Amino acid sequence: MKAHMITYGCQMNEYDTHTVQSQLVSLGADMVHSVDEADFVLINTCAIRGRPVNKVRSLLGDLRKLKTRRPIVVGMMGCLAQLQEGQDMAEEYGVDVLIGPGSLLEIGRVLENNEKFWALNFRDELHDHIPPPPPQGTLQAHLTIMRGCDHHCTYCIVPQTRGPQVSRHPDSILRELDTLLAAGVQEVTLLGQNVNAYGFDQGARMAGLPTFADLLRLVGRTGIRRVKFTTSHPMNFTEDVAMAMADTPAICEFIHLPMQSGSNRVLRRMAREYTREQYLQHIADIRKHLPNAVLSTDVIVGFPGETEEDFQQTLDLYDEVGYDQAFMFIYSARPGTPSHKHFEDLPKELKTERLGRLVELQKQWSQRRNAALVGSAQEVLLRGDAVTEGFLEGHTRGNHPVVVPKALGADAAGVYTARIEHATPHMMYGKLLDAHGQELPELPKLTPEAAAMTNPLQMA
Ligand code: SAH
Ligand code: SF4
Ligand code: F3S
Numbered sequence: 461m462k463a464h465m466i467t468y469g470c471q472m473n474e475y476d477t478h479t480v481q482s483q484l485v486s487l488g489a490d491m492v493h494s495v496d497e498a499d500f501v502l503i504n505t506c507a508i509r510g511r512p513v514n515k516v517r518s519l520l521g522d523l524r525k526l527k528t529r530r531p532i533v534v535g536m537m538g539c540l541a542q543l544q545e546g547q548d549m550a551e552e553y554g555v556d557v558l559i560g561p562g563s564l565l566e567i568g569r570v571l572e573n574n575e576k577f578w579a580l581n582f583r584d585e586l587h588d589h590i591p592p593p594p595p596q597g598t599l600q601a602h603l604t605i606m607r608g609c610d611h612h613c614t615y616c617i618v619p620q621t622r623g624p625q626v627s628r629h630p631d632s633i634l635r636e637l638d639t640l641l642a643a644g645v646q647e648v649t650l651l652g653q654n655v656n657a658y659g660f661d662q663g664a665r666m667a668g669l670p671t672f673a674d675l676l677r678l679v680g681r682t683g684i685r686r687v688k689f690t691t692s693h694p695m696n697f698t699e700d701v702a703m704a705m706a707d708t709p710a711i712c713e714f715i716h717l718p719m720q721s722g723s724n725r726v727l728r729r730m731a732r733e734y735t736r737e738q739y740l741q742h743i744a745d746i747r748k749h750l751p752n753a754v755l756s757t758d759v760i761v762g763f764p765g766e767t768e769e770d771f772q773q774t775l776d777l778y779d780e781v782g783y784d785q786a787f788m789f790i791y792s793a794r795p796g797t798p799s800h801k802h803f804e805d806l807p808k809e810l811k812t813e814r815l816g817r818l819v820e821l822q823k824q825w826s827q828r829r830n831a832a833l834v835g836s837a838q839e840v841l842l843r844g845d846a847v848t849e850g851f852l853e854g855h856t857r858g859n860h861p862v863v864v865p866k867a868l869g870a871d872a873a874g875v876y877t878a879r880i881e882h883a884t885p886h887m888m889y890g891k892l893l894d895a896h897g898q899e900l901p902e903l904p905k906l907t908p909e910a911a912a913m914t915n916p917l918q919m920a
Contacts, residue, residue, distance in 0.1 A: 461489045461571055464498035468515060469506025471690065472561075472622075472651050473538050475602040477504050479591045480537065480559075480567050486592065487571050495526070500533045500570060502557070505540035507617050509792035516540055520553035533557065533570065539621035542580060545795060550578075561607070561622050565589060582608075582623045588632050593639040599841055599873055601645045605633055605675065606652035610661060611693065613720075614731045614799040615760065615791060618653060625657060627664035630678055637682055646875050647686040647712075647841050650679065655689050656696035673700035680708035685875060686841065686857060687711045691718060691758075695733040699745040706749040712857040713750045717742060718758035722777030723770035726763050729803070736777060743781055754829075754858030756785040761818055762811030763791045764803030771814050778821055784829040785859065786822045790815050823885045830860065830883035837879050837893060840864065844873045850903065860888050867892040867900035 463484050467477045480502070481491055492498050501523060506512040516536070523534045535557035540546035542560040550558050557570050562582030569577055587607065594601055609618050610625040633650075640648060652658060658672040659665070670678065679687055687710050692701070694717055705711045717739075721727050724735050746753050759774060778786075790811045793800040840862050842854035852873070853863050864878050870892045878890035879899070892900045 461500050462492045462498050463489045463500040463502060464492050464495055465502045465504060466495075466519065467504040468512045469504065469508065469538060471602050471649065472604065472653075473504050473506060475604050475651060476538065476561060476564055478594070478602075479589065480504075480564050482592045483565060483567050484571070487568050489571060495523070499531070500535065502535040502537060502567075505536055505538040505546065507540040507543055507546065507621055507794065509789065509794070511792070513540060513545070516546075517549060517553075520549060520555065524553045527554065535559065535570065537561070537564070537567075539618070542621040543617070543796065547578075562586060587626055587628050590632065590636045590639065593643040594645070595643065597644050597873075598640075599645060599843065599875070600647045600649070601640045601643075602649050602651050603633065603636055603640065604628065604651045605655065606658055606661075609653035610657065611654060611695070611733070612731055612798070614729065614802075615763065615794065615797055617794040617797055620796060622653070625654070625661040627652075627658050627661055627669055629667065630670060630675060633675070634678065634682065637679060637684065641682065641684060645684070647688065648679070648684055650675075650687065650689040652689075653691060654693040654696060656692050656698065656701060660696070671698075671700065673698065673704040676701070676704040676711055677708050680704075680710040684710055686839075688714055688859070690716050692716060694719065694739050694742055697742045699749075702746045702749040705746075705753075712859075713752055714754045714756070714858045715746055715750075716756040716758075717746075719774075719777060719781075720758060720760050721763060721766070721770065722774035723766070726766055726770050729765060729799070730760075730763060731798075736773070740777075740780065754784045754860070755781060756787075756859065757781075757783050758787045758789070759818065760789050760791050761815045762806045764793075764799055764805055766791075766806065766814075775818065775821060778818070778825065782825050782829065783822065784826060786826075788815060788818050788822065826885035827883070830885065830888060833860070833880050833888065834883050835880065837877050837897060838862070838888075838890065839875065840878045840890065841875050842870075842873055856888070861886065862888045862890055864890045864892050866903045868903060869894075870900055871903055 467473055495501055505516045533556045536555050537559040541558050556576045558578040560580040563579035566579040606627045608623040608625045656672050659669040719739055793805050838856040840854050842852040846853035846863050851863050851865055855861050870876050877893045880888050880890045882889040894900050
């Protein structure tokens with residue numbers, strides 16, 4: 461079987477795609493790079509907002525047309541697959557295979573007899589499953605430390621798609637990390653919907669699992685170079701997490717702490733279970749232990765009932781914190797969530813206008829924060845070639861995207877030191893340094909003529 465996967469959604473979905481892909485390969489399937497080459501197309505879906513749902517719908521429409529021309533098995537997995545909305549869509553578009561986020565390991569059934577099947581249970585074996593390591597030389601990897609979510613934020617569909625929270629045993633996490641280290645991974649991102657609640661679900665408490673702060677210390681001592689984590693929910697954040705970050709050198713000084721809104725009234729309606737004041741206290745704790753912490757957040761603009769004054773409080777909170785980075789979303793009413801059922805949506809134009817103002821403010825903060833790093837030396841993980849010929853791209857420990865010209869002895873993916881020369885709100889430009897902080901000689905750039913010689917298409 462030739463299988464092709466298309467992934468929407470967050471890092472958890474990317475991680476799940478990796479798990480399913482490796483499962484398929486171990487059972488004899490070939491992974492191919494396009495729908496055209498495939499006889500099994502599997503879409504890993506997201507249901508967080510209307511837009512990813514619509515994308516899946518249009519893709520399913522295309523695949524249904526394709527099905528009339530040649531035999532092809534179509535599958536849907538991920539968050540949307542777990543919802544009635546997704547199941548209705550699957551019926552409508554003649555989807556053959558439906559797999560929820562809790563039953564990934566059942567994917568093998570598709571190779572057995574090409575039967576149509578739906579697998580939507582939350583199965584325990586997933587929690588101890590260790591996917592095969594990525595290819596040798598992979599620099600970055602994700603590692604799921606928990607699944608599901610026990611919160612009930614009124615706008616959010618995730619508790620319905622990914623079920624209740626289950627923390628993974630540290631032994632299983634560390635065993636997976638060993639396989640990543642053996643493959644050469646330099647940076648691992650620990651994943652969970654609410655990593656600060658790690659160890660607090662009932663099963664975890666019964667098994668005596670450590671707190672998230674202690675898990676960070678455990679992971680940080682394994683020899684991995686960089687550790688990041690997401691998502692850190694403010695409600696369960698403790699000062700000990702900031703302390704663990706400060707006392708464990710491998711943990712990157714980067715924290716994504718979604719505030720969602722700066723207004724207590726809106727936070728209450730969202731059922732976020734913290735106040736603006738508590739949130740700011742966490743920021744103060746982080747700054748106390750990590751004066752150079754890079755801060756990032758998520759914000760929902762235009763939650764039902766958000767007044768101009770509420771929104772102003774979000775803008776004020778932005779200015780109080782001065783985020784380096786932010787993900788800003790327009791509220792999207794998700795069927796089946798409490799806010800969809802009980803509150804009336806605000807007009808689209810109003811939401812769009814507020815988003816525009818917030819994006820502008822964030823741009824200014826990102827510019828200011830990034831500019832402050834010009835002249836500093838940063839550890840950069842360079843993934844590989846940038847779009848511009850002769851450059852490498854990657855990111856800092858603080859998750860700033862970086863571009864640097866290739867240099868002697870530093871012309872391929874790897875972890876290096878770079879001096880930041882120039883910064884825009886969304887990108888940093890640097891020069892690679894040697895171990896003594898001296899600039900490495902840049903590689904000679906190809907002249908346009910020489911570049912054309914190496915590119916036969918351009919010659920023609
Ligand atoms: N578990 C994480 C969030 C996961 S979802 C946390 O609680 O922080 C990622 C982000 O999507 C959320 O932080 C939120 O900002 C956004 N989001 C979730 N549901 C949304 C909705 N219905 N409309 C708009 N944005 C939403
Ligand atoms: Fe959704 Fe809230 Fe859970 Fe995050 S904590 S996944 S926003 S319900
Ligand atoms: Fe992630 Fe989307 Fe599910 S954001 S948890 S894939 S709904």
